[in-house]
Amino acid sequence: xPLDTQDRGTPLVEMRNMxxxxxxxxxxxxxxxxxxxxxxxxxxxxNGAGKSVLMKMLSGAYKRDGGQIFVNGEEAHINSxxxxxxxxxxxxxxxxxxxxxxxxxxxxxxxxxxVTSAGLVNDALMEAETRKIMARLNPxxxxxxxxxxxLSGGQRQSVAISRAVYFNAKILIMDEPTxxxxxxxxxxxxxxxxxxxxxxxGIFLIDHDIHQVKALCDRASVMKNGRLVGTVKVDxxxxxxxxxxxxxxxxxxxxxx
Amino acid sequence: MADSTDTRDLPxxxxxxxxxxxxIDTRLLGMIGxxxxxxxxFDVWTGGRFLTPRNIFNLTIQTVSVAIMAxxxxxxxxxxxxxxxxxxxxxxxxxxxxxxxxxxxxxxVGLPLGSPMIAPIAILVGxxxxxxxxxFHGWLIGYLTIPAFIVTLGGLxxxxxxxxxxxxxxxxxxxxxxxxxxxxIEGTMGATGSWILGAxxxxxxxxxxxxxxxxxxxxxxxxxxxxxxxxxxxxxVGAILGFVWILNSYEVPIGRLRRIFDARGExxxxxxxxxxxxxxxxxxxxxxxxVMTVVAxxxxxxxxxxxxxxxxxxxxxxxxNIRFLTVKVFAIVGFLCALSAVVASARLNFHSNDIxxxxxxxxxxxxxxxxxxxxxxxxxxYGAILGALIMQSLQSGMAMVGVEAPYQNxxxxxxxxxxxxxxxxxxxxxxx
Numbered sequence: 017x018p019l020d021t022q023d024r025g026t027p028l029v030e031m032r033n034m035x036x037x038x039x040x041x042x043x044x045x046x047x048x049x050x051x052x053x054x055x056x057x058x059x060x061x062x063n064g065a066g067k068s069v070l071m072k073m074l075s076g077a078y079k080r081d082g083g084q085i086f087v088n089g090e091e092a093h094i095n096s097x098x099x100x101x102x103x104x105x106x107x108x109x110x111x112x113x114x115x116x117x118x119x120x121x122x123x124x125x126x127x128x129x130x131v132t133s134a135g136l137v138n139d140a141l142m143e144a145e146t147r148k149i150m151a152r153l154n155p156x157x158x159x160x161x162x163x164x165x166x167l168s169g170g171q172r173q174s175v176a177i178s179r180a181v182y183f184n185a186k187i188l189i190m191d192e193p194t195x196x197x198x199x200x201x202x203x204x205x206x207x208x209x210x211x212x213x214x215x216x217x218g219i220f221l222i223d224h225d226i227h228q229v230k231a232l233c234d235r236a237s238v239m240k241n242g243r244l245v246g247t248v249k250v251d252x253x254x255x256x257x258x259x260x261x262x263x264x265x266x267x268x269x270x271x272x273x
Numbered sequence: 274m275a276d277s278t279d280t281r282d283l284p285x286x287x288x289x290x291x292x293x294x295x296x297i298d299t300r301l302l303g304m305i306g307x308x309x310x311x312x313x314x315f316d317v318w319t320g321g322r323f324l325t326p327r328n329i330f331n332l333t334i335q336t337v338s339v340a341i342m343a344x345x346x347x348x349x350x351x352x353x354x355x356x357x358x359x360x361x362x363x364x365x366x367x368x369x370x371x372x373x374x375x376x377x378x379x380x381x382v383g384l385p386l387g388s389p390m391i392a393p394i395a396i397l398v399g400x401x402x403x404x405x406x407x408x409f410h411g412w413l414i415g416y417l418t419i420p421a422f423i424v425t426l427g428g429l430x431x432x433x434x435x436x437x438x439x440x441x442x443x444x445x446x447x448x449x450x451x452x453x454x455x456x457x458i459e460g461t462m463g464a465t466g467s468w469i470l471g472a473x474x475x476x477x478x479x480x481x482x483x484x485x486x487x488x489x490x491x492x493x494x495x496x497x498x499x500x501x502x503x504x505x506x507x508x509x510v511g512a513i514l515g516f517v518w519i520l521n522s523y524e525v526p527i528g529r530l531r532r533i534f535d536a537r538g539e540x541x542x543x544x545x546x547x548x549x550x551x552x553x554x555x556x557x558x559x560x561x562x563x564v565m566t567v568v569a570x571x572x573x574x575x576x577x578x579x580x581x582x583x584x585x586x587x588x589x590x591x592x593x594n595i596r597f598l599t600v601k602v603f604a605i606v607g608f609l610c611a612l613s614a615v616v617a618s619a620r621l622n623f624h625s626n627d628i629x630x631x632x633x634x635x636x637x638x639x640x641x642x643x644x645x646x647x648x649x650x651x652x653x654x655y656g657a658i659l660g661a662l663i664m665q666s667l668q669s670g671m672a673m674v675g676v677e678a679p680y681q682n683x684x685x686x687x688x689x690x691x692x693x694x695x696x697x698x699x700x701x702x703x704x705x
Contacts, residue, residue, distance in 0.1 A: 077590055098592035113590050115583030117650035118576075126580055127591035129573050136571040144492040163583075 026089040028053045028218040029074070029105075029187055034083035036069050043069040045242040047083075051187065051218040056209060058233035058250070059222045060262055066242040067222050071189045074220070075107040076100035087187070098127075106185035108176045108193050116165035120157070120175045121146040123164055124182060149178045153208070170201035177208060188212065188219045194228070206232060226255050235273050240265040249273045297505070300644055300699065304659045311663065315670035323670055326523035330549060332666055333520070334457030337554045338363075338617040339632060340661035343639040344565040345606035347657045350640055351582040352602055353649035354414060354421035358428030359610050360632030362406055364436035366614035370399040371445035371624030374452060392451035399611040406432065407607015408600050415599030429633065437626055446623025456619030460553040464521050467550035471517035474559075475510040482506055523549045554616045558658070561609065566654045578602060582650030638685070639664055642692040664688075 027050040036044040044066045051057050059067040072078040074085065076097040085092045087103045094100050100107075107113075114123045121142040129137045130145070143160055150157040154174040164172055173193065180188050190209075194202040209219060209232055223229055229236055230250055238245040238261040245261045252271035260266045316323040342359050349356045374395040378384040384391060406428075413424045447453075454460025462470060482502060489496050496502075525547045534541040569575040580588040581595050589595050613632075618624045643660030645652030664685060671681045 075590075076592075096592060097590050101592060107590070109590065113584070113587040115580040115587050115650070117583035118580055122576060122580070126576070126588065127593050129576060131573070136567070137573060137576055139571075140488045140492050140494070143494065 024052050027051060027086070028055075028088065029220075030086040030089075031070070031074060032084045032086070034070060034073055034085075035081045036066075036073060036078060037081055042242045044073070044239075047239065047242075047244045049237045049244065049247060051220060053186075053216045053218055054213055055235070056213055056219045056221055056233045057247075058229040058236035059220055059239070060224075060229060060236055060258065061239035061245075062262060065239040065262075067239050068191060070239070071107070071191060071220060071222060074100065074187075075105060075189055077107075101128075101183070104184060104186035105189065106180035106183060106187070107189040107191070108173075108180055109191050114164045114172060114175060117163050119163060120150070120160055120167075120178075123175050124149075124179045126179075128183065145182070146178070149182050150174065153178050153181065154204075169196040170198070170204070173197060173201065173205065177205075181212070186217060188217055189222075190219060191222045192224065193221070194223075194225075202228075226258055229258065230255060238262055247273045299703075300696075301653075301655065301659075303695075303699070304643065304656065304663070308659065308663050308666065311666050311670065315666070315673065319670075319673050323673060326519050328669075328673075329519050330458075330523045330552075332662075332669055333555055334552050334620065335669065336658075336662050336665040337457070337552075337558045338613040338620070338629075339635045339639055339665070340558055340658045341561050341609050341613045341616065342606070342632065342636045343643070343657035343661050344561055344654045345609040346636050346640040347565075347643075347645050347652040347654055348569070348578050348602045349421070349606055350637075350645045350647060351649055351652045352578055352599065353582055353585070354599070354602070355637070355647075356410070356421065356425045356603070356606055357633050357637075358410065358425040358432055359606065359613075359636050360629035360634075361429045361432035361436070362403060362607060362610040363614045363617060363629035363632060364626075365406065365432040365439070366399045366403045366611040367618040367624045367628050368436040368439040368445070369402045370395045370452075370611075370614065371448060371618060372439050373398045374449045375445055387450065389451065391449045395449065395452060396615055399614055400608055403607040403609075403611025403614070404604050405607070407610070408604035410607070411600035411603030414603065415596035433630075436628075440624060440626065442626055444623050444625045446621075448618060448622055448624070452615070453619045453622050455553050455557065455615050456622065457552045457554045457616070458549065459619070459622075461520075461549040462551045462553070462556070464548050464550055467517050467521050470551055470556070471514050474513045478509050478513065479506055482509075517551060520552075520555075521548050521550050525549060554620070557612065557616065561612065562654055562658055569654055574598075574601065579650060635661075635664060638689045642689060644696060646696075 030048075030050040032048050034044050034047045035042070047066070047070055049057070049059070049070075059071065061067045069078060073080045073083075074094065076094045076099050079095055085094055087105075092099075092103050094103065094105075115126065118126070121139065124146050125142050130141050132138045146160065150160075154171070157171060157174060159167060159171070164175060167175070173196070177193075194205050197205065206228070209221070212219060221229070221233060223232075233250050235247055236250050236258060237247040238258065240262065243265075245265045246267045248257070248261070248268060248271045250258070253268050257268035257271065260268065312324055322328065342363070346356060346359065374391045375386075378388075378391055378394060379386050384394075410421075410424050410428055413419050414421045461467075482505070486496055486502060530545065530547060531541050567575075569578070577588060577593050577595075577598055580591070580593070581598060585595055614629070617628055621628070639661035640652065640657045641647065641660070642663060643653065643656030643658070645657060667685060667688060668681050671684060672678075676684070
């Protein structure tokens with residue numbers, strides 16, 4: 017895959033000069049990053065570096081103080097989670113963002129329920145759709161009538177991911193998708209990311225695990241204290257280079273994208 | 274996606290026991306069991322006076338007011354809020370309606386007392402006032418983020434005394450004749466009407482069950498065996514018709530019948546009898562129960578109410594405006610308080626200053642005994658109504674055996690705490 021961004025046409029997403037402050041703190045300060053179709057871009061940094069805030073401006077959870085978002089080259093007006101969904105931007109949060117007391121189908125369709133002609137929620141249809149997508153993503157999943165509180169971390173994660181896949185996400189934000197998972201489950205998520213990438217989705221991956229970033233991402237944008245340190249092609253830099261960017265805010269000599 | 278081993282070991286579909294096969298809610302069964310035990314104990318204790326048509330009729334109409342509000346309290350508690358103002362709000366709505374029908378409409382608008390328009394206008398005024406005050410509470414809680422406990426605690430002081438202000442502390446009555454038919458004994462459907470209602474309700478229940486089963490079959494979901502459906506259907510239909518039969522067995526006393534005939538200037542035929550049947554107030558409760566259950570289980574609003582209770586952040590990230598949701602929930606409660614105010618003041622035939630006093634605590638207790646979790650996200654409408662019925666039967670049963678009011682309250686308080694403890698144990702056991 018060519019990594020020279022100049023040759024690749026219009027980015028799927030471009031966030032230009034993004035800003036967000038909380039009180040006097042500049043959580044995100046003039047950050048510009050982009051994402052191409054079929055690409056995974058790691059968003060890295062210490063806790064508090066601003067990566068989650070940056071992604072939340074894209075997912076509509078936070079309103080930006082400044083900056084512009086372009087989707088397929090056109091300016092996107094994203095001021096709420098609902099707006100973001102209009103642009104096929106889906107988010108899988110670190111906290112999984114599931115209502116623990118509801119079952120898998122209710123969570124998958126939360127905010128976008130399928131309704132009958134009378135306008136009432138169609139639970140049977142939603143369950144049937146959930147069974148279909150689960151058969152694809154996680155064939156072992158059987159507990160359709162239990163509140164998701166009773167599910168394992170991997171099962172809960174598959175509910176969260178199925179939500180993004182079912183609604184045809186074009187742009188996927190994954191906030192530490194494997195943080196709560198075991199080894200085997202992590203491998204499955206990695207496999208899924210590769211599949212989604214092959215389908216042409218663009219994925220922003222927030223992660224702390226450098227190995228994982230090296231393995232899964234095409235490029236990595238590193239943030240420190242709310243500012244962008246730089247964006248690198250992960251194949252052309254070492255893990256130490258990336259660590260240097262995260263810890264010291266130091267740009268590597270080569271591999272800048 | 275990877276999966277933990279526990280689901281892989283999960284058998285396809287095992288039916289552990291008969292209750293599981295019939296897909297019966299064991300919590301509902303427990304509550305019905307508790308209710309039956311209370312009834313039997315008091316019936317034995319009172320020497321058979323508790324389970325008479327007359328007492329069951331009274332028990333039912335006494336429960337209606339608290340039960341209506343308790344269905345709304347379920348939504349409030351499910352969204353992790355609380356409403357301490359329902360009794361006071363009831364009083365304000367009652368005062369508005371009493372003043373509308375006895376003073377404002379006759380004196381200011383010139384509608385004469387006894388006009389058929391008085392009751393509907395008064396009720397409309399009450400419902401609008403209740404809904405508006407509820408929505409205002411919801412706005413303070415949702416948009417200004419003042420805790421519900423504080424807003425409604427303040428509301429308790431305010432609305433209790435707004436009621437006093439409106440009526441200048443006086444008891445207002447008697448109320449409009451049409452209006453009081455919604456209170457209970459003054460307005461019942463009679464034998465035929467009640468049987469028709471019972472038959473319709475039974476037919477509707479069977480229809481719902483068949484429909485639900487068809488829907489499952491259409492999507493190839495597992496369904497319970499036909500015999501299990503039939504047994505549940507028979508129990509439901511039996512309960513509905515049995516209830517109608519009991520209310521239809523309560524005969525209007527002969528002296529009262531004679532007075533009715535005298536009032537019409539007729540003489541009562543020899544051997545004439547009439548029965549009360551289902552009171553209109555109970556009909557109101559049934560409609561409220563159905564509507565609220567549909568809202569809770571079959572509408573987006575209900576889905577979002579429960580989702581908010583389970584995880585407010587997740588619900589917000591799903592694009593749902595939970596501030597406005599809070600307004601809606603409290604507006605619903607306000608509306609239901611007004612409806613309860615109609616029933617409560619119509620039953621008394623007057624508005625009094627202390628109407629609905631301590632109802633907030635009874636309503637919360639009914640919802641909680643009915644299985645609504647204060648931590649949010651869990652609760653059912655039928656549970657709250659059963660909770661109200663259990664509390665009312667405890668209280669009137671104790672009154673019948675001569676327990677003094679203070680001791681009654683002690684028992685009710687203990688039962689409340691004990692019921693919640695049993696619920697906690699139940700949840701731990703079942704892992705729900």
